[in-house]
Amino acid sequence: MKESILHYVWQNKLFVSQEIKTTDGERVEIIDVGRINTDAGPDFFNAKIKIGDTLWAGNVEIHTVSSEWNKHNHQQDKAYDSVILHVVLQADSDVYRIDGTKIPQLELKFPQQIETNYELLFSQQKWILCADKIDQVPSIVIQSWKNALLTERLEQKMSAIESLLNENNRHWEEAFYITLARSFGFGTNSQAFESLAKSLPLSVLGKHKDQLFQLEALLFGQAGLLDLETYDDYSANLKKEYEFLRAKYELNPLEKSQWKLLRLRPDNFPHVRIAQFAALIHSSTKLFSKITENPNLTYIRTLFAYETSTYWKANYLFGRESKVRTKRLGEQSINTVVPFLFCYADQKKNDDLKDRALQILEQLESEQNAIITGWRSLGLHVDNAFDSQSLLQLKKSYCDEKKCLRCRIGHKILTLPKPE
DSSP states (O other), X not given: XXXXXXXXXXXXXXXXXXXXXXXXXXXXXXXXXXXXOOSSSOSEEEEEEEETTEEEEEEEEEEEETTHHHHTTGGGOGGGTTEEEEEEEEOXXXXXXXXXXXXXXXXXXXXXXXXXXXXXXXXXXXXXXXXXXXXXXXXXXXXXXXHHHHHHXXXXXXXXXXXXXXHTTTOHHHHHHHHHHHHTTTTTTHHHHHHHHHHSOHHHHHTTTTOHHHHHHHHHHHTTTTOOSSOOHHHHHHHHHHHHHHHXXXXXXXXXXXXXXXXXXXXXXHHHHHHHHHHXXXXXXXXXXXXXXXXXXXXXXXXXOOOOOHHHXXXXXXXXXXXXXXOOOXXXXXXXXXXXXXXXXXXXXXXXXXXXXXXXXXXXXXXXXXXXXXXXXXXXXXXXXXXXXXXXXXXXXXXTTTOGGGSHXXXXXXXXXXXX
């Protein structure tokens, strides 16, 4: 048996709790199992356990068999002197601290069905391990888990935003500009877009925001995408304008090789996205400040309602004409607004603004991708971006990592009763 299931049983108190005794016959009362330790040292810390007539406060170490204590050299490690109870599946030897004092041991007893469900779950070769069991999980469990997952996802994004703010002297507009730029890359070119934004400060673009042609020249030139074998009139003029602006601001363009086109739909080509990004900058001033002042989805949609220059309505690449039509970004980038707004509200201790940010997610349509299609095929409701964002978090952070023991859905499945 894997040690991870013993951690799971201990953490969730799924063990048989009546008449627990140590291997030496002393009565054990588990008051608090402690908190799981994700760093080096004992597995659980700050546990409270009554052994005999003595109440102990300290740490708990878990192994499949007792002899692993010495195998891992815990008997020579001061970090393990604080262990008050050694929890094992099988006690095959006594264990001691550095000073030679004996550590009480408990053989963990729990329902056999947990191990059976565990083995069945992890033997599956499906899109997600619980694909054939998830329909047995009550919808209220799934909904409460989705709420927690969305919070977890937002907290992760907040951490990245905080780092970006520190890099930019706590300048919210600049950090938002970089984050927004990244969203225009749609995964494939996200890093390239972020590098582009960091190499071309918003203060530089702001000086030319009234001239869409100059914005395109700066962005395409800085992206390295004006290094062409052949030029049409438009790209040649952009190149000429960029060379002037490059010298003026002492810019160093990115490598063209950073940008990817393979297997992308033409609407997602970096050229189209850069043209759209230029149009957004051209049509907006202090974008993030406007959003914080009026965090209303209808209003935010007006801020993102822009059109590219005429050239990009008829081209996907330089010199490659296409049918004339307006290429719109859709609402994907509005998803970027929510974690930024949530982070801002958190730092300003504005709970009302936090709620407004979450309401925006509830009003936005869900993402359309293979992961969301997969969840829908299993019968899960994905009604809006709130749902889809939480389920993306579930798939990437739990299902893909096989962290079923830390998942509320996995927990429910592992504790399902044995079929009649």
